[in-house]
Amino acid sequence: MEIHVDTGEPQVFRLAGRFTYQDNDGFTPVIEAAKSGSGRTVVIDLERLDFVDSFGIGLFLLASEAAKGQHNTLVVRNARGAVGRIFQLANLDVALSVEAAPRHSVSESLPRVGVRVSPLRREADGGCAVALSGRLTFADHETYEAALKEWVCAGCKLLRIDVSELDFMDSAGLSLLLLAREELERNGCAVELLSPRGKVAQLFNLAAIASVVKIRDDA
Template sequence: MDISHIEGPEPVYRLAGKLSFADNEAMRPVLDDMGTGTGRTLILDIGQLDYVDSFGIGLFLVALDEVKKAGNRLVVRNPQGAVKRIFALSNLDTLLTIEGENTPPLGPSAKLPPLAPIHNGLTIGPVVADGEDGFVVMLTGRFTFNDHEGFEALLSAIESCAETTLTLNLKGLEFMDSAGLSMLLIAREEAARNNTHLVLASPSGRVSQLLDLAAIDTLVDVREQR
């Protein structure tokens, strides 16, 4: 990914190419600037950004957190194509201030499935043996920024399954936003620390589309059925 910087009363950072885990160090000065001073407006122009993976989504959340802590304001300009779509799927477009959305409407073949009926929060089932020297946990409902308690239960499940395989069955998960996706990545890191092989099984609908667009299968074992 290429990053260019335009100084001014409202500094502009232009991102071009693909934003992924490999850009962690390159993005560090940008994130540091987000938390510098107070009362500033900083702009991320992503009109030439054509791809963002799950790690990149997390970086946008980190940037938002940095500006909020400093009392600054973040504006994201010109999301296009697949990047705009993943913003919508992950709910980032409701968390960020976005300007200049010039992407034409999605064609009929790219329409998203309708949202399932809304339920309040995430439900995490008990840890049960899967009959193959591993364990399964069912995730149902909606996995969003508000599900910290559920996330703590998930981390506890991972800790209890050290040295084995833990499958998170996502068949009943109706919706997941960018925060939920980031928490899954934290769960993956916790699993690695406990020598637990983490599997995401049976994602469907909008959750499956979000995982595909974020290329999470490059970081976590994703299986269609379990």
């Protein structure tokens, strides 16, 4: 792995290549930066990082802890492909402050993007809101199931699921949404889907899903 440092505020570390157990020493400057000073922001940019193993994940968490101890903020941005996937699977998007990668056209969205689920937000009118982004398909069961359990336990009366940043969905993904609606309604929570776009809107139309779930377009 290579690390390039942009000095200035905030300090940005750009990681490139493969981050594995062999890169312990290479990551030391990031940990040092995370625990120096106080009230600072340190950014780790992963745009050019192709791979991270569990050892690398451990070092991200170590840097995060070091930053918290000094009241610094560690921001991880542009995790993509296999790296983004591993961050999701390890629930690192919760443990670390992870900024979503910018949206990409099909040509750049490889390898697997999968679905990203935002944390549940409570809104002023008493409802709750979450946002899905990326691609929701048959291979996203794990991420989605964990999110669904959280939604059911949140005890909301209304859950708005914003799908405007979702680029692609297949019918298995649609089934997951319907499953959420059913489980939530059984628990006294109504569900609304917000602002489907592009291929997701096309799928909703083809499957005539508007007759089953309330869809709102706020745009």
